Amino acid sequence: MATTHRINDLDAKALWLRRQLWDMVMAAKNGHIPSCYSCTEIATALYYGGVVRYTPGKADDPTRDRVVISKGHAAMVLYPILADIGYFDAAELDRFTKPGGLLGMYADLRIPGIEGISGSLGHGLGMGAGFALAARHNDESHRTFVVLGDGECYEGSIWETAMFAAHHKLDNLVAVVDRNALCILGRTEELVALGDLRAKWQAFGWHSVEVDGHSFDGVLGAFDLIGRTGGKPLAIIANTVKGKGISFMEGRSEWHNKMPNAEQMAKARTELGLV
Amino acid sequence: MDAAVKPRLMRDVVIEAICAAARKDKDILFISADLGAVALDDLRRDLPNQFIHAGIAEQHMIDLAAGLALSGKKVFCYAMAPFITARCYEQIKCVISSMNLPVTLIAVGVGLGYDHATLTHFTPEDIACMRALNGIEVLTPSDEVMAAAIVYIALSSPAFRYLRLDRQVFPRLYGDDAMRVLEIGFGIVRPGKDVAILACGALVHKALAAAEILAAQGVSAGVVDIVRVKPFDGAALAGALKGYRSILTVEEQLLEGAMGSAVMEALVDATGKLDWRLKRLGMRDRFEVVNGDRDHLHSLYGIDTPDIVRAAQALANG
Numbered sequence: 001m002a003t004t005h006r007i008n009d010l011d012a013k014a015l016w017l018r019r020q021l022w023d024m025v026m027a028a029k030n031g032h033i034p035s036c037y038s039c040t041e042i043a044t045a046l047y048y049g050g051v052v053r054y055t056p057g058k059a060d061d062p063t064r065d066r067v068v069i070s071k072g073h074a075a076m077v078l079y080p081i082l083a084d085i086g087y088f089d090a091a092e093l094d095r096f097t098k099p100g101g102l103l104g105m106y107a108d109l110r111i112p113g114i115e116g117i118s119g120s121l122g123h124g125l126g127m128g129a130g131f132a133l134a135a136r137h138n139d140e141s142h143r144t145f146v147v148l149g150d151g152e153c154y155e156g157s158i159w160e161t162a163m164f165a166a167h168h169k170l171d172n173l174v175a176v177v178d179r180n181a182l183c184i185l186g187r188t189e190e191l192v193a194l195g196d197l198r199a200k201w202q203a204f205g206w207h208s209v210e211v212d213g214h215s216f217d218g219v220l221g222a223f224d225l226i227g228r229t230g231g232k233p234l235a236i237i238a239n240t241v242k243g244k245g246i247s248f249m250e251g252r253s254e255w256h257n258k259m260p261n262a263e264q265m266a267k268a269r270t271e272l273g274l275v
Numbered sequence: 276m277d278a279a280v281k282p283r284l285m286r287d288v289v290i291e292a293i294c295a296a297a298r299k300d301k302d303i304l305f306i307s308a309d310l311g312a313v314a315l316d317d318l319r320r321d322l323p324n325q326f327i328h329a330g331i332a333e334q335h336m337i338d339l340a341a342g343l344a345l346s347g348k349k350v351f352c353y354a355m356a357p358f359i360t361a362r363c364y365e366q367i368k369c370v371i372s373s374m375n376l377p378v379t380l381i382a383v384g385v386g387l388g389y390d391h392a393t394l395t396h397f398t399p400e401d402i403a404c405m406r407a408l409n410g411i412e413v414l415t416p417s418d419e420v421m422a423a424a425i426v427y428i429a430l431s432s433p434a435f436r437y438l439r440l441d442r443q444v445f446p447r448l449y450g451d452d453a454m455r456v457l458e459i460g461f462g463i464v465r466p467g468k469d470v471a472i473l474a475c476g477a478l479v480h481k482a483l484a485a486a487e488i489l490a491a492q493g494v495s496a497g498v499v500d501i502v503r504v505k506p507f508d509g510a511a512l513a514g515a516l517k518g519y520r521s522i523l524t525v526e527e528q529l530l531e532g533a534m535g536s537a538v539m540e541a542l543v544d545a546t547g548k549l550d551w552r553l554k555r556l557g558m559r560d561r562f563e564v565v566n567g568d569r570d571h572l573h574s575l576y577g578i579d580t581p582d583i584v585r586a587a588q589a590l591a592n593g
């Protein structure tokens with residue numbers, strides 16, 4: 001099982017992850033950089049911050065914690081990590097979306113370490129509750145982590161599961177809401193206000209906390225609460241910036257699925273320290 | 276239609292037409308479940324009271340549309356194809372269909388249009404599931420001119436309609452004849468004698484390419500663009516296909532219940548017998564997640580131009 005790293009190692013890992021994702025998306029000319037960069041620290045903390053329990057090289061270890069990136073357009077945030085922990089050959093990263101390649105735009109069950117298909121928003125938490133309930137049935141101690149988009153929280157299915165998970169006291173289930181306050185057409189609070197998500201999850205019976213989603217202190221502190229919630233499922237509202245790390249993409253919805261031009265590409269590479 | 280003008284995205288043409296009409300009629304409302312378009316930016320800017328963001332909440336979007344339609348509004352709902360069909364199918368059935376409300380459902384990226392996004396974004400079943408709905412009209416344009424003709428009808432006589440838009444830009448097939456073709460429900464986009472290739476949407480263009488190859492091989496293939504899948508005039512089609520020996524349908528759908536089924540059913544119902552050699556080409560059940568663009572997928576699923584050529588040859592030589 002993986003061990004905990006120090007925060008500065010984690011910062012380096014997050015930068016490494018952003019660089020890997022950049023190269024993959026630019027080679028494929030396809031993918032959602034801002035959505036991935038929004039949850040880069042969350043993914044990094046999960047796998048390199050000693051949160052997720054896994055066995056390197058053994059994706060099917062039944063004792064592993066389950067991780068679901070429910071905002072499936074950002075599921076690729078896990079690909080470099082899953083290769084790094086030996087689930088599949090890192091050469092697959094170069095074949096992202098290519099015919100014959102393992103890794104697609106959206107994650108699916110072909111890929112070791114991916115627990116379910118994604119791409120349609122609003123399914124991951126329900127599946128996650130299924131994993132959590134099954135663990136309880138089987139008397140297993142693995143936990144399930146589900147990363148949700150805040151825009152995804154518009155889907156009613158999220159709240160159907162929220163109610164269910166609280167009722168069944170699924171304290172082995174963690175929802176991380178990537179609260180970047182953007183979806184495709186603009187700012188969530190201007191389109192249909194999501195409001196105080198911490199209070200909403202709490203009202204649905206979850207132990208709910210709000211943290212800075214780009215701070216490892218914040219994110220790891222929240223994950224520390226697992227098992228200490230008085231039997232409640234844990235909701236972490238992670239305040240984030242969509243496109244974090246690329247100045248001209250940060251907080252701008254129009255970049256959701258746009259490719260940069262040559263000049264912007266050069267600027268981004270400089271900001272990522274790729275040159 | 277000026278051939279020199281570059282073909283455009285169907286969605287922009289459709290939304291522009293809705294926007295133009297909405298400027299004169301404040302009862303026209305446009306609801307998006309977080310899908311955009313260049314033309315939508317204008318509508319949002321100029322007519323903020325007639326644009327509604329439903330949230331990424333397709334089921335809610337449909338129920339909301341029903342309430343608005345029951346209050347006299349002419350409603351256009353807009354989302355990616357998988358999410359405006361299967362995701363909210365029960366809402367469409369229970370409120371829009373069951374009350375026969377004048378709501379137009381505009382789907383973008385039908386079939387395998389969202390190629391790299393794979394199975395969750397594909398709609399290999401949308402024709403079958405939508406045409407199964409009580410009272411619906413199913414329209415599937417293969418170019419932007421036909422898309423504009425359809426939206427003209429949707430604006431002038433609002434009804435329960437499902438409009439299937441491609442997310443790709445295609446060469447224009449129609450000009451002034453679009454409205455007449457729409458009235459009949461299908462258009463003969465290439466005349467022929469031996470095999471009639473029936474297609475819709477994106478695959479009309481592959482069928483045309485196939486017909487070209489077939490001509491060089493000595494097979495005269497006609498191409499029929501099936502624009503309105505439901506309701507469908509089987510008698511008119513039977514009449515139009517009288518001179519052919521064979522009919523080949525080809526589509527970017529699972530075969531069960533899709534356009535090929537609709538056409539065969541209509542021919543049977545209209546004529547009581549089928550006098551042609553027949554073949555349906557479509558996607559196999561249990562197709563899998565694979566990487567690749569739309570052409571790659573067509574080839575993999577056996578619905579690409581060479582597959583159409585082969586199937587037509589087999590019919591012609593049989």
Ligand SMILES: Cc1ncc(C[n+]2csc(CCOP(=O)(O)OP(=O)(O)O)c2C)c(N)n1
Nearest residue numbers: 035119120121149150151152182183309358
């Ligand atoms: C059910 C469903 N509806 C619509 C979409 C199209 N879509 C993909 S990403 C996205 C925006 C998601 O926003 P959010 O969940 O906040 O994620 P982020 O902003 O972090 O990318 C939408 C509408 C989808 N994938 N699934």
